[in-house]
Amino acid sequence: MDRDEPGADTVTRRPGGRSARVRAAVHEAVTQLAAERGYGKFTVAEVAARAGVADTSVYRRWGGLEELTADVVITWLTTCCPVPDTGTLVGDLRTYAANVVREANGPQGPAVLGLVIALGAAGEAGARARDQFLAERSRQLRTMLERARARGEQAPDVAYLVDQILAPVYVRSLFAMGPLTEDFADELVDRMLGRVLGAAGRGPA
Incomplete structure (x- = not known):
């Protein structure tokens, strides 16, 4: 064999x-x-x-090429951004966002993100890879959020994190829209948590 x-x-x-x-x-x-x-x-x-x-x-x-490319995407995702455990949600999210920015700036990041988009329309294996990519990202974010709630911290849902942190990084990376820095990652996290904590402090209307 x-x-x-x-x-x-x-x-x-x-x-x-x-x-x-x-x-x-x-x-x-x-x-x-x-x-x-x-x-x-x-x-x-x-x-x-x-x-x-x-x-x-x-x-x-x-x-074949679809299966190979799917393996590339999933392997990259599961190794590029480990889930941090700093003891606070803000620490976890800052570390995680900085890792996402670092990988988006790296030699493979933009190519892999482009592959994820292309794979979604490239057949069954490609669609599975796209779905696995999204599921793994969601799992990573959910892990941090569940730990935060167990500590008694206010935490948003996964979709809000995707919209407020991952989406801006990916858009900037894919379309080369300005520099991606750790300061930018911190700003995204602080702005997002400020909105969440502000909404919690105001309570129901």
Whole structure:
């Protein structure tokens, strides 16, 4: 059995193993090509050539370009922005937002965000990747909010965080609308929490 094939053996999980190196090289090739050309404008053969592997290995492991690109998106999301635990909601959100900004500024961030948008219209595997991306983002935000409520802090819902923190970062990144800095991330968090706490202080109308 080919060691690049899913389930071949535990080498697929061993840090530094050949399979891990192949996966990293292929993922990097996808993000590079996506940044240079956009989704749908490169082939599995071109990905394999840039990664320095046989295209048959890519097909055996991922099945096709949609499945491969979906794997790139989900892997990036689950590793780029770990959920912080600073002891306060404002600390958690500032750290998380700073991580999102850092990744959006990185070499892969804009390409991966572009892939998420393209995948939504690229078939069943792509739609699943988009849905997984959104579900994982929601899970990360929900974790911070639930911890905050358990501490007795006022906390908004997930959709409000997406609208007030993630959406502005993603729009600026995708459309190159001005610098993305940690100060900008802090401003988004402070403004959002100010509105939430202000509304809580006013109480029902």
